[in-house]
Every structure is written in structure tokens, then in C-alpha cells.
Amino acid sequence: MDSELLKGTLSLLILSLLSRKPMYGYEIAATVHRDTDGSFTWREGSLYPSLHKMEADGLIVGEWEEKETGRKRRYYQITKKGKAALREKVQSWTELCQAVNRILEKSDGQP
Amino acid sequence: MDSELLKGTLSLLILSLLSRKPMYGYEIAATVHRDTDGSFTWREGSLYPSLHKMEADGLIVGEWEEKETGRKRRYYQITKKGKAALREKVQSWTELCQAVNRILEKSDGQP
DNA sequence: CATAATACATAGGAATGCGATGTATCGGAT
DNA sequence: ATCCGATACATCGCATTCCTATGTATTATG
Numbered sequence: 001m002d003s004e005l006l007k008g009t010l011s012l013l014i015l016s017l018l019s020r021k022p023m024y025g026y027e028i029a030a031t032v033h034r035d036t037d038g039s040f041t042w043r044e045g046s047l048y049p050s051l052h053k054m055e056a057d058g059l060i061v062g063e064w065e066e067k068e069t070g071r072k073r074r075y076y077q078i079t080k081k082g083k084a085a086l087r088e089k090v091q092s093w094t095e096l097c098q099a100v101n102r103i104l105e106k107s108d109g110q111p
Numbered sequence: 112m113d114s115e116l117l118k119g120t121l122s123l124l125i126l127s128l129l130s131r132k133p134m135y136g137y138e139i140a141a142t143v144h145r146d147t148d149g150s151f152t153w154r155e156g157s158l159y160p161s162l163h164k165m166e167a168d169g170l171i172v173g174e175w176e177e178k179e180t181g182r183k184r185r186y187y188q189i190t191k192k193g194k195a196a197l198r199e200k201v202q203s204w205t206e207l208c209q210a211v212n213r214i215l216e217k218s219d220g221q222p
Numbered sequence: 223c224a225t226a227a228t229a230c231a232t233a234g235g236a237a238t239g240c241g242a243t244g245t246a247t248c249g250g251a252t
Numbered sequence: 253a254t255c256c257g258a259t260a261c262a263t264c265g266c267a268t269t270c271c272t273a274t275g276t277a278t279t280a281t282g
Contacts, residue, residue, distance in 0.1 A: 004119030004269075005200075005207050007238055012116075013211065016218040026260050035217065036210035046239045048262060071247055073260070089116075090215060096116050097208055099147035100124065104201060106146065107127040115238070118269055137229050157270050159231060182278055184229070228279065236271080241264105248259070 010042065010050050011059075012093060015086040018060060018078040025051055025074065051076060059085050121153065121161050122170075123204060126197040129171060129189040136162055136185065162187060170196050 017028055028051075029042045054060045059082035062074045078086070128139055139162075140153045165171045170193035173185045189197070 004239095005123075005203055007118035007269075008115030009207070009211055010239075013214050016215050019218045024260080030259095032214065035214055039206055039210040043240055044260090044262075045241065045243095045264090048260095050239080052262090069247080071260080092116055093211065093215075095150055096120070099150040100120055100204065103124050103143065103146055104127050104204070107130045115270095118238075121270080135229080141228095154271060155229090155231075156233095156272065159229095161270085163231090182229080224282090226279100226281080229277085231275080233274085234272090236269100238267105238269080240267080242266105243264085244262080246260080248257100250255100250257090252253100252255085 006040070009093075010046060011054060012086070012089040013040075014050065014054065015059065015078060015082055015089065018076055019083065019086060022075045022077045024065075024076065028076075054082070058082070117151070120204075121157060122165060123197070123200040124151075125161065125165065126170065126189060126193055126200065129187055130194065130197060133186045133188045135176075135187065139187075165193070169193075 013032060014028060017023060017031060023031070025047055029044075029047050032040045032042060051060070051062070055062055055076070058079060060076045060078055062076045064072055064074050066072045124143060125139060128134060128142060134142070136158055140155075140158055143151045143153060162171070162173070166173055166187070169190060171187045171189055173187045175183055175185055177183045
């Protein structure tokens, strides 16, 4: 997968996943990897900084959950602001797809 | 339009346009702007450096055409290597769309 | 003749995502 | 019992992309 095309989809998909239910970082990456049949494999260096930024921007809120054993996870929830951002991003994504496909279709047929 | 999502589509669309016929930079930008009903408005600072890089990478070749008056245009053609890159990029784009839409569809229905 | 559109170019900066690396816990296999 | 892979978090610095701003010059329009 051409990694350049992925840019911008990270936050879109994180917000979309969190609109289902609260999740923690590792779970988010694993879910995307599974749901896309391995097309998307987010690295820690992409995922965690992005989560931190989205939390700083108020799109999500995180909360530590510590099991009695000591294992820690940070669960993230989508906020009202995050839901609004998600709607906008989905709209942008839809427009982008239409615009790109309109161009590609005009050029199809040449091998 | 969320500009982050655009990343990576520039070279894809340039190659797609040039697979129709040779074009010059300004014409490429105008065509994309028109064909997408204004969704895409590439700036010179994006377009020309990208064309230079693609030529350096051997995906396209440019040739100056000077009218008798003195006006100069640089017409670009897609190369064999560029056509191969286009096929790959279209494939990546298709996979990306499917993968993203698969995630989004699972989360639809929540307003 | 002035102004907008055409047509090219580059320098500097912002933003994103990645590779590498580090820490620590948990579960299964040997 | 111990080792190792998977889980779970984090950050630094880099590469890449694209945009803003700026500059030059020609052509068409009012």
C-alpha cells in the first residue's frame, strides 16, 4: 500500500472506531489491521503521537485503567467535538473519493 | 476539503491526466480544478515541485515548446515507467478506498 | 495602457507518518 | 522455572508532502 495515500486517514479512522465504543491504543491498531485484512498496519510511532494530539485537540479523552495485576491501558472515548470532527472528515473523505474517481474514470482504458 | 487527505493523490492524478495526452503544468492544474468542480485547487508551490520530482524519477518527461512570440510552455508526457507507477497507484488507491470504507461502514448509524 | 490571467520557478515552513529505540507486563512453550 | 513472543505504552529524529509567499515574464482584455 502506497503510504503517501494514507496520510490524513489515520485520525479519520481512529475517530470512526471510537464512535463504536471506547478503545485503547493497541486495540485500535489491531482492529484496523484485522478489519482491513492487513492493508493498514499502523506503527506505534504513528499511532500514539496521533492519539496524544487528538486528545490535546479535545477530540478524544483518555483514561487509565489499571488491572489489579499492574497492567495499564489507556482507554479513549470520542467527545462531542470529536463527533463533529468525524462528520466533517467523513464528508471530506466522500468528496475526495468522488473527485479522484471522476479523474481516474476519464483516463481509464489505456493499458 | 481537508487538505491532509489530499496527500499522495497529487502524483496519482497527474499521472492519470498525462495518460490521456501530454499537458503542461498550468493546464494540468486547470483541468483538475474543472473536472472536480473546484474540489481540488492545486497551488503552484505544490504542482511545479511535484512535476520536477516526477521527471527526476523518470515517471514523466518534459519538453519546452516556445511559440514564435516567445511564450514558453513545458509539455509533459508519461513514460513507460510512469505508466507502471500509475497502475500501482491506482491499485493502491482502490485498496485504500475499500479499506477505509469498510471501517466507516461499520461505524455508520451514530449521529 | 493598465490589469487580470497565463505560465513558469523556488525558498522556507508546517504537518504527518515512520523507523528506531526504550520500558514493562503477560501468557505459553520448553 | 524460564525464556520468548505478544501485549501496551512512550518518544526522538527523520523523510516526505504540500502550502504560503514571492518573483519573473508573457498574453489578452477592457
